[in-house]
Amino acid sequence: MKKIDSNTPLIELFRLDTFQKKALAKLRISSVRDLLYHFPTHYGDTSEMRNIGTLAAGETAVVFGKISRLTMSKSFRTKIAMATAVVEDESGRIQCVWFNQPYLAKMVMEGAYVRIEGKVSERRSKLGELYFSNPKIEVVGKLPIGVGDSLFGKAGERNAAHTLYPVYPESQGITSNWMYYAMQKIFKSGMLGDFIDPIPADILKKYHLPPLRTALIWIHAPLRKEDAEVARKRFAFEEIFFIQLEKRLARREYEQNPAWKIEIDKPDKIDKRNDAPKKNSVEKFIARFPFEMTEAQRHAISAILADFAKGHAMARLLEGDVGSGKTAVAATAAYAVVTKKLQVAYMCPTEILASQHFESFIKYFSHLGIQIGLITGSGCHKFPSKVNPKGWTDISRTQLLTWTANGEISILVGTHALIQKTVTFKNLALAIIDEQHRFGTNQRAELIRKSAAQIKGKKIGPQKIPIKTPLPHLLSMTATPIPRTLALTIYGDLDLTLLDAMPAGRKPIITEIVSPAPLARQATYEKIRAELALGRQAYIICPRIDEPDPAKETAIEAKSVTEEAVRLKTTIFPDYKVGILHGKMKSDDKDKVMLDFKTGKIDILCATSVVEVGVNVPNATVIVIEGSERFGLAQLHQLRGRVIRSEHQAYCYVFTGSGGTNRNNGNNNTKKPTAKTAARLKALITAKNGFELAEYDLAQRGAGALSGGKQWGISDIAMDALKNIKMVEAARTEAQNIVDNDSSFVRHHIIAAEIAHRTKKIVHFE
Numbered sequence: 001m002k003k004i005d006s007n008t009p010l011i012e013l014f015r016l017d018t019f020q021k022k023a024l025a026k027l028r029i030s031s032v033r034d035l036l037y038h039f040p041t042h043y044g045d046t047s048e049m050r051n052i053g054t055l056a057a058g059e060t061a062v063v064f065g066k067i068s069r070l071t072m073s074k075s076f077r078t079k080i081a082m083a084t085a086v087v088e089d090e091s092g093r094i095q096c097v098w099f100n101q102p103y104l105a106k107m108v109m110e111g112a113y114v115r116i117e118g119k120v121s122e123r124r125s126k127l128g129e130l131y132f133s134n135p136k137i138e139v140v141g142k143l144p145i146g147v148g149d150s151l152f153g154k155a156g157e158r159n160a161a162h163t164l165y166p167v168y169p170e171s172q173g174i175t176s177n178w179m180y181y182a183m184q185k186i187f188k189s190g191m192l193g194d195f196i197d198p199i200p201a202d203i204l205k206k207y208h209l210p211p212l213r214t215a216l217i218w219i220h221a222p223l224r225k226e227d228a229e230v231a232r233k234r235f236a237f238e239e240i241f242f243i244q245l246e247k248r249l250a251r252r253e254y255e256q257n258p259a260w261k262i263e264i265d266k267p268d269k270i271d272k273r274n275d276a277p278k279k280n281s282v283e284k285f286i287a288r289f290p291f292e293m294t295e296a297q298r299h300a301i302s303a304i305l306a307d308f309a310k311g312h313a314m315a316r317l318l319e320g321d322v323g324s325g326k327t328a329v330a331a332t333a334a335y336a337v338v339t340k341k342l343q344v345a346y347m348c349p350t351e352i353l354a355s356q357h358f359e360s361f362i363k364y365f366s367h368l369g370i371q372i373g374l375i376t377g378s379g380c381h382k383f384p385s386k387v388n389p390k391g392w393t394d395i396s397r398t399q400l401l402t403w404t405a406n407g408e409i410s411i412l413v414g415t416h417a418l419i420q421k422t423v424t425f426k427n428l429a430l431a432i433i434d435e436q437h438r439f440g441t442n443q444r445a446e447l448i449r450k451s452a453a454q455i456k457g458k459k460i461g462p463q464k465i466p467i468k469t470p471l472p473h474l475l476s477m478t479a480t481p482i483p484r485t486l487a488l489t490i491y492g493d494l495d496l497t498l499l500d501a502m503p504a505g506r507k508p509i510i511t512e513i514v515s516p517a518p519l520a521r522q523a524t525y526e527k528i529r530a531e532l533a534l535g536r537q538a539y540i541i542c543p544r545i546d547e548p549d550p551a552k553e554t555a556i557e558a559k560s561v562t563e564e565a566v567r568l569k570t571t572i573f574p575d576y577k578v579g580i581l582h583g584k585m586k587s588d589d590k591d592k593v594m595l596d597f598k599t600g601k602i603d604i605l606c607a608t609s610v611v612e613v614g615v616n617v618p619n620a621t622v623i624v625i626e627g628s629e630r631f632g633l634a635q636l637h638q639l640r641g642r643v644i645r646s647e648h649q650a651y652c653y654v655f656t657g658s659g660g661t662n663r664n665n666g667n668n669n670t671k672k673p674t675a676k677t678a679a680r681l682k683a684l685i686t687a688k689n690g691f692e693l694a695e696y697d698l699a700q701r702g703a704g705a706l707s708g709g710k711q712w713g714i715s716d717i718a719m720d721a722l723k724n725i726k727m728v729e730a731a732r733t734e735a736q737n738i739v740d741n742d743s744s745f746v747r748h749h750i751i752a753a754e755i756a757h758r759t760k761k762i763v764h765f766e
Contacts, residue, residue, distance in 0.1 A: 007032070022173055035183070040219065051091035107679060150640070166221070245738065341407075344431075372412075435478055515652050522654065540604060
């Protein structure tokens with residue numbers, strides 16, 4: 001018989017039907033190792049399970065018993081298909097009813113032992129008669145854990161009964177109970193003794209972490225909840241540790257390649273006539289901005305210029321709150337490059353944002369006489385125009401690509417179109433990526449390799465980029481608030497620079513939480529009307545595009561852009577022009593709406609969260625967010641940032657309640673938010689900046705609720721660990737020590753094998 005090891009496919013151990021195979025594939029489980037690393041979400045306790053005879057109406061309970069009288073039928077009045085059954089233990093019996101799930105009567109065998117979990121209801125027609133309504137049901141092969149044998153020995157041994165049972169993430173076709181007994185079979189095979197721990201023993205000892213075999217038993221079959229918590233801590237450390245190792249390796253390999261060395265001109269000599277201070281060319285460029293740079297911006301620029309002069313490629317993430325001045329920092333970095341006759345590429349996630357940056361760079365660089373290009377899916381522009389030296393002109397894609405390849409275009413701004421194979425540069429020295437989190441590692445690598453002279457030679461990173469000429473410096477930017485622990489983990493190959501101050505003259509935004517009461521909303525509309533009367537503009541953000549289907553009982557009640565725009569125009573603001581913007585519109589239509597809003601042809605823009613990133617309309621000073629409980633705090637903060645674009649006072653009105661409408665009378669839904677939701681929204685007012693909000697979201701809602709948890713490629717167990725800055729820093733430190741002292745893993749071959757396995761399993765972390 002073939003020996004079982006961690007790579008053994010599950011199909012060799014278990015008889016799997018078609019549904020189980022599909023379910024396991026959906027959960028990304030194919031081998032023994034995958035199953036062992038599929039951790040429980042929580043644990044039930046059979047010592048707290050209820051006897052049927054003690055149940056009361058209104059409570060949620062778990063019971064174990066024998067099932068009988070399985071039938072399929074239809075309800076007497078509504079004719080809804082349903083399944084019914086009776087579950088019995090030594091204390092009594094209770095009926096279970098499953099509406100719209102008649103198939104359950106065929107899936108469970110008469111007389112089987114089952115676990116039932118759900119809400120206990122009382123029949124209206126027969127007071128005192130209880131039943132389970134749509135409970136969760138699992139067939140159990142034998143008595144619950146704690147009654148009989150356990151992985152730790154028989155109940156009662158070690159002075160404690162083994163009463164905890166794991167509850168796993170499921171998929172249709174595979175139950176949590178199946179996973180538990182599959183784990184038992186694997187554990188009883190004795191294969192855990194052959195497992196090699198990928199974390200060095202000295203690191204485990206240093207941070208008081210259990211070895212792999214112990215941790216696997218504790219997380220899947222804990223005797224105490226404390227054991228499970230220690231095991232989760234160990235596996236969280238393990239995942240973050242290996243992410244840090246991969247990031248550190250990528251950074252080290254990146255830095256070993258040659259890069260453009262850019263040194264700034266020395267300051268001019270002091271003018272003795274007026275004793276003017278010395279200024280180098282960059283400082284003179286900064287002096288042209290129509291605002292005073294913050295200390296945070298100056299610090300960021302100094303760090304970037306220092307990187308330019310080192311001789312190896314910069315890899316830096318500029319993390320700045322909405323309106324903190326990241327574009328000005330990027331423009332200054334670009335100036336240092338183009339004045340050396342080198343090129344800059346600036347990649348943006350949307351055409352709207354790319355067009356805005358193209359226009360901004362024209363203002364910043366028009367005095368230099370350099371050529372600036374824009375490339376998007378909709379077309380190409382070039383500045384300056386031969387006909388109008390102060391403006392831009394449309395040009396063909398072929399012509400723009402030719403001028404970029406021969407070096408005539410100094411700065412090329414664009415969307416994903418920048419990374420097409422046909423786009424090449426002569427001397428690309430700086431690649432800037434705006435809203436970094438919207439691009440993957442592969443896309444970042446594609447932009448870095450955009451030099452026509454980069455031919456066969458050295459290779460870098462997992463994408464194996466061929467390098468011969470100098471690498472461009474990389475400046476990534478994001479306005480999305482990211483907790484420090486998450487930033488240190490997912491961007492471990494980048495140096496972090498934080499812009500934590502707002503430009504002088506910006507007034508703090510006034511944020512108000514508005515209750516669903518009609519009078520409260522009407523008062524808010526009057527405040528908005530006062531702003532519109534001053535010539536200002538407003539955003540109205542809705543959670544959905546169209547009204548839900550009234551025939552669907554499960555339809556989410558939330559205000560839609562289409563219906564709200566009509567209501568605003570006809571009943572609230574009939575004297576003002578209302579526009580609509582959402583993600584399903586064609587690109588040209590979206591551009592036209594944004595242009596009309598930007599030029600003042602539209603007073604009120606009713607939109608979805610499509611305006612969350614990069615939309616810059618300084619005259620817009622008011623934003624209303626409907627159904628605010630449907631957005632995360634980071635997203636609410638991003639939306640609010642749309643109106644922090646000028647020195648005018650800005651207002652954000654956060655409307656609570658579902659924002660839906662009563663279809664019978666048209667009145668607003670007045671359902672009040674829960675206490676937890678109210679506390680979360682209140683943080684919008686009390687938090688000083690977006691980073692503080694992100695930390696609050698992480699602490700209060702849990703890492704699983706953070707936007708991008710799945711996007712980062714980090715498991716739930718590791719995301720939970722991101723609440724612990726000490727753990728992240730410890731994993732980062734240990735990873736750096738290993739890579740710096742043994743980058744070829746001569747003394748750490750087990751780590752090298754583990755990295756190879758994880759690289760195959762996980763595509764990227766962004």
